[in-house]
Amino acid sequence: MTLHEIIQILQAEPILNGEVRDVTVQIACGSDLMSDVLSFAKPGALLLTGLTTVQVIYTAEMADIRIVCFVRGKKPQEKTVRLAAAKNMILISTFLPMFESCGRLYQRGLKGCSGI
Amino acid sequence: MNNNETSPVPTIGRAQELIYELKVEQAMTRAVVAVSPENTMDDLRNIMREKQISGTPVLEGDTLVGIVSIEDLIKSLAQGQPPAKVREKMCTNVVTLFPDEPIVFALNQFRRYRYGRFPVVDRKSKKLVGMLTKGDIVRCLLKRLETNNIQAELCQYRPGHLFEDVIADRSALTLRYQVEGGNFEHAGNGSSRLKNSLLRLGIHPEATRRITIASYEAEMNVVVFTQGGELIATIEPDRVTVNAVDEGPGIPDVDLAMQPGYSTAPDWVRELGFGAGMGLPNIKNNTDELKINSIVGEGTNLQFTVNTIRADG
Numbered sequence A: 001m002t003l004h005e006i007i008q009i010l011q012a013e014p015i016l017n018g019e020v021r022d023v024t025v026q027i028a029c030g031s032d033l034m035s036d037v038l039s040f041a042k043p044g045a046l047l048l049t050g051l052t053t054v055q056v057i058y059t060a061e062m063a064d065i066r067i068v069c070f071v072r073g074k075k076p077q078e079k080t081v082r083l084a085a086a087k088n089m090i091l092i093s094t095f096l097p098m099f100e101s102c103g104r105l106y107q108r109g110l111k112g113c114s115g116i
Numbered sequence B: 001m002n003n004n005e006t007s008p009v010p011t012i013g014r015a016q017e018l019i020y021e022l023k024v025e026q027a028m029t030r031a032v033v034a035v036s037p038e039n040t041m042d043d044l045r046n047i048m049r050e051k052q053i054s055g056t057p058v059l060e061g062d063t064l065v066g067i068v069s070i071e072d073l074i075k076s077l078a079q080g081q082p083p084a085k086v087r088e089k090m091c092t093n094v095v096t097l098f099p100d101e102p103i104v105f106a107l108n109q110f111r112r113y114r115y116g117r118f119p120v121v122d123r124k125s126k127k128l129v130g131m132l133t134k135g136d137i138v139r140c141l142l143k144r145l146e147t148n149n150i151q152a153e154l155c156q157y158r159p160g161h162l163f164e165d166v167i168a169d170r171s172a173l174t175l176r177y178q179v180e181g182g183n184f185e186h187a188g189n190g191s192s193r194l195k196n197s198l199l200r201l202g203i204h205p206e207a208t209r210r211i212t213i214a215s216y217e218a219e220m221n222v223v224v225f226t227q228g229g230e231l232i233a234t235i236e237p238d239r240v241t242v243n244a245v246d247e248g249p250g251i252p253d254v255d256l257a258m259q260p261g262y263s264t265a266p267d268w269v270r271e272l273g274f275g276a277g278m279g280l281p282n283i284k285n286n287t288d289e290l291k292i293n294s295i296v297g298e299g300t301n302l303q304f305t306v307n308t309i310r311a312d313g
């Protein structure tokens, strides 16, 4: 699934590097718990989260995640965006809540990190 | 990504530029541990163990008269002779560097003589002003490279044999990062810098991922639960070991703390996405060895190791 498709499906707003639309992802992971992300997420996954602190970016970096989508209308803090920019990440934001964001993407064929 | 070596026009990365720009004095260690020719080899052994070094210059007053290394020590021990003085065992035709010589020259000297370290002496007075190891050079380069844009450079540096040379060296390379207790703004910065350095050193991305997931969990624990501490990464040819050391309060029951879901984190930490009690189990899952030494009221040393040799050779 391309970033472009993800943005459309979630009616998301690009926040950082959102114009790089041909980037693709095969899997996603949704969580507000950073230790969850660090133990279950696969490299290259899309991360959906309701948290907006710099820790989201550090967590994504360690887990080799490049694209983060903030759910339920959350906008990342300015220092979060700055840090993500230094790491060349992609940030988008959707007004949809976590369950609906994940549900829509899953329905359209994006897989989870369980490998099933 | 590894085709730089075969491409007709080799890319000159920033690391290569730096080895021409930087001078010996910018990379050398100034606080030099030295011995006197009158010290015994036994003194030398204690000093080496205490300071964790594998060789020292020998000074008479402030004149450099020799250099003595762990090999000299081993030889002297193997011969089983009566306690010898450093004077009898040291090497006296010392090859030195000048502070204003470029790093690229120093690297050539390392290649040429295969010594682990060179004393640096002032051009005029010939007095000892520092010591230079390959590890000092790599640390200095990594530090300079940290300030640059990361992504764009990674693929350019990896083929450079510069770093591979160094970690193939017997001596381990140590990188240290301070961790401030309670500072959420910078929590993760140490692991982030470690990650960049490991990738630049040519450590496999999969191993790097495991190492830095573990170091990040350990770093977060130091930030959340302690007054502060340090991440110390020791890089050897086949493994990376990280010590997350802090100054308290310590963990009363390590087995309990290791249980998935066990957490004493306060609510405000949970609101930031931590405190699920998954950090220590996660460190265990990502590493090949884990040791936790903790003394209540003193501090914790969490040490883990990840083997970095790839299955594909």
Ligand SMILES: Nc1ncnc2c1ncn2[C@@H]1O[C@H](COP(=O)(O)OP(=O)(O)OP(=O)(O)O)[C@@H](O)[C@H]1O
Pocket: A035, B217, B221, B222, B224, B225, B226, B246, B248, B249, B250, B251, B257, B258, B262, B263, B264, B265, B273, B274, B275, B276, B277, B278, B279, B280, B281, B300
């Ligand atoms: N360096 C440390 N000093 C003191 N106590 C610690 C330290 N590291 C961990 N602990 C204790 O061990 C418990 C378990 O740690 P662990 O990292 O597994 O979970 P957590 O930090 O509470 O939550 P999570 O890591 O999921 O965010 C902590 O709640 C804390 O009580």
Ligand SMILES: [Mg+2]
Pocket: B217, B220, B221, B275, B278, B279, B280
């Ligand atoms: Mg933790």
